[in-house]
Amino acid sequence: MRVIVAGGGVVGAQIARALVASDHQVIVIENESARAAILKAEGLEIVTGNASVATSLEAAGALRADVLVACTERDSENLVISVMAKRHLEIPRVVARINDDANRWLFDGSWGVDAAISSAGALVALVEQTGN
Amino acid sequence: MHVVIVGCGRSGAALAARLDSEGEAVHVIDVDGATRARLPVSFRGGFVAGDAMRRAVLEEAHIAQADAFVSLSSSDSLNIVAARVARDTFRVPHVLGRLHNVEWHPISAHLGLQMVTTVQMTVDRIHLLLQHRPLDPEMVFGNGESLLVRSSVPDYLAGRRVAEFNVEGEIQVVEIGRGGHSTIPGTAATLREGDLVSFVVSSGSLERLRNFLGGSWKQ
Numbered sequence: 518m519r520v521i522v523a524g525g526g527v528v529g530a531q532i533a534r535a536l537v538a539s540d541h542q543v544i545v546i547e548n549e550s551a552r553a554a555i556l557k558a559e560g561l562e563i564v565t566g567n568a569s570v571a572t573s574l575e576a577a578g579a580l581r582a583d584v585l586v587a588c589t590e591r592d593s594e595n596l597v598i599s600v601m602a603k604r605h606l607e608i609p610r611v612v613a614r615i616n617d618d619a620n621r622w623l624f625d626g627s628w629g630v631d632a633a634i635s636s637a638g639a640l641v642a643l644v645e646q647t648g649n
Numbered sequence: 650m651h652v653v654i655v656g657c658g659r660s661g662a663a664l665a666a667r668l669d670s671e672g673e674a675v676h677v678i679d680v681d682g683a684t685r686a687r688l689p690v691s692f693r694g695g696f697v698a699g700d701a702m703r704r705a706v707l708e709e710a711h712i713a714q715a716d717a718f719v720s721l722s723s724s725d726s727l728n729i730v731a732a733r734v735a736r737d738t739f740r741v742p743h744v745l746g747r748l749h750n751v752e753w754h755p756i757s758a759h760l761g762l763q764m765v766t767t768v769q770m771t772v773d774r775i776h777l778l779l780q781h782r783p784l785d786p787e788m789v790f791g792n793g794e795s796l797l798v799r800s801s802v803p804d805y806l807a808g809r810r811v812a813e814f815n816v817e818g819e820i821q822v823v824e825i826g827r828g829g830h831s832t833i834p835g836t837a838a839t840l841r842e843g844d845l846v847s848f849v850v851s852s853g854s855l856e857r858l859r860n861f862l863g864g865s866w867k868q
Binding site: 571604623 | 704726730
């Protein structure tokens with residue numbers, strides 16, 4: 518699959534590495550040039566820019582991407598990136614990271630989000646599974 | 650009118666203070682409770698310390714009863730999200746927001762949000778003032794695309810009809826001040842020497858209007 522990872526922080530970089538390891542074609546969009554340089558040195562494919570801007574997404578090959586992962590450290594950015602990816606660029610599948618579980622109510626189809634996950638939410642689900 | 654303002658920075662606090670002094674019911678939301686100190690002591694409105702993306706925070710600011718919502722936080726993406734939530738989830742009839750970075754403008758426009766882009770506005774305004782000193786706009790609309798300018802009628806234009814000044818989509822006479830009284834003229838009205846005329850003009854046609862008034866019609 519062709520995957521765009523929007524946000525090259527700790528989480529974004531790990532997602533990118535894991536996807537590359539399973540033979541997916543991955544491009545990371547990262548706004549901070551210092552971070553972008555580190556990821557580039559590591560061998561990841563990087564576009565430096567604001568991921569909610571059409572030009573950055575287009576540079577990352579959004580028009581032929583199968584999936585976009587919105588995983589910056591800001592929930593509002595993840596929402597704007599998701600709606601841009603889905604509505605404007607018609608990327609078939611958009612998955613998003615929720616940083617603060619209190620914002621979960623916003624991560625739905627109206628923002629172009631097909632699936633969203635927060636680390637807190639995932640851990641809670643695991644705890645509840647154990648209880649059953 | 651009940652107005653909810655997100656962001657109690659310089660702009661948010663100043664807007665809140667002004668609306669409050671005009672008798673409007675204002676609620677300000679800021680994630681940093683210390684920003685409340687920016688509001689004047691006389692401020693009678695509400696202040697909610699919290700994240701404007703949280704439903705409970707928005708509800709505490711009585712967003713469901715709001716007539717207007719203005720998002721002026723320092724984060725452009727938050728302003729877009731908050732504005733859209735106010736409009737689509739809480740059906741606030743009048744929603745505005747601010748963007749610092751013009752890069753966010755296409756997506757906010759795509760979502761149909763009315764956002765003021767501060768950098769663009771500053772540049773347009775300064776550019777205008779640099780370029781067109783003699784005919785200072787009294788008022789600027791949008792991001793400077795349309796302007797309200799006022800000029801007295803020079804003697805050589807006395808007797809011209811309003812219709813002769815109007816250029817569709819570019820220049821429109823909207824008001825005439827004469828002897829201390831103001832009227833909204835029909836196109837057949839005639840201008841007299843000394844009249845103070847208000848024009849709405851597109852920024853690209855300001856030069857043309859200036860030429861009209863500056864003597865290119867002189868015979």
